[in-house]
Amino acid sequence: xxxxxxxxxxxxxxxxxxxxxxxxxxxxxxxxxxxxxxxxxxxxxxxxxxxxxxxxxxxxxxxxxxxxxxxxxxxxxxxxxxxxxxxxxxxxxxxxxxxxxxxxxxxxx
Amino acid sequence: xxxxxxxxxxxxxxxxxxxxxxxxxxxxxxxxxxxxxxxxxxxxxxxxxxxxxxxxxxxxxxxxxxxxxxxxxxxxxxxxxxxxxxxxxxxxxxxxxxxxxxxxxxxxxxx
Numbered sequence: 001x002x003x004x005x006x007x008x009x010x011x012x013x014x015x016x017x018x019x020x021x022x023x024x025x026x027x028x029x030x031x032x033x034x035x036x037x038x039x040x041x042x043x044x045x046x047x048x049x050x051x052x053x054x055x056x057x058x059x060x061x062x063x064x065x066x067x068x069x070x071x072x073x074x075x076x077x078x079x080x081x082x083x084x085x086x087x088x089x090x091x092x093x094x095x096x097x098x099x100x101x102x103x104x105x106x107x108x109x
Numbered sequence: 110x111x112x113x114x115x116x117x118x119x120x121x122x123x124x125x126x127x128x129x130x131x132x133x134x135x136x137x138x139x140x141x142x143x144x145x146x147x148x149x150x151x152x153x154x155x156x157x158x159x160x161x162x163x164x165x166x167x168x169x170x171x172x173x174x175x176x177x178x179x180x181x182x183x184x185x186x187x188x189x190x191x192x193x194x195x196x197x198x199x200x201x202x203x204x205x206x207x208x209x210x211x212x213x214x215x216x217x218x219x220x
Contacts, residue, residue: 030206031207033207033208041213041214042199042211042212042213042214043152043199043201043209043211044211045208045209045210045211048207048208050207087151087152091206091207094165095165095206096154096165096167097154097209099151099152100151101150101151102151
């Protein structure tokens with residue numbers, strides 16, 4: 001079957017760095033996406049990795065290792081507004097997004 | 110910049126009623142997706158359209174149908190509503206497969 005595994009909840013302190021891991025198992029694989037969703041809000045696209053390596057966009061970076069079926073989202077200089085759920089989603093061979101269950105990021109002052 | 114527009118934002122219906130949700134994708138985006146998201150759940154893919162033709166079907170109940178019109182807006186029609194249909198319904202659009210832009214969603218409550 002197709003599945004993605006990510007932690008259900010992560011807690012960090014404002015100003016710190018946090019890494020959210022994601023492992024995937026899909027029928028074919030084109031790339032790994034990350035989405036941010038605040039409570040009651042819409043998912044917002046953060047990044048997409050098709051190739052191995054690190055992609056950096058401001059305070060957020062995303063990493064992919066295709067050989068390990070593994071990726072992570074790295075958030076630096078955490079701000080209270082970063083409190084949200086973060087979903088990894090793998091694109092399978094049919095260009096469908098297979099979503100993880102989401103990681104709730106709790107940031108403490 | 111224009112975003113994905115969904116209407117209505119909130120909808121309350123009684124069991125066995127019908128509901129129609131509308132979505133206006135970003136101009137020049139060629140693909141529209143519909144998702145259902147329950148509380149604390151990840152988005153569940155329902156159906157997608159590429160250039161106004163149905164391109165893929167997910168876990169959409171037979172009571173639901175969708176279409177994309179000549180002006181590229183899309184509608185999700187839901188009939189014989191059940192309590193379990195209460196959820197957030199998102200429409201998303203994309204140009205290419207990687208980045209999907211989501212609308213603000215329609216919160217459907219079935220009572």
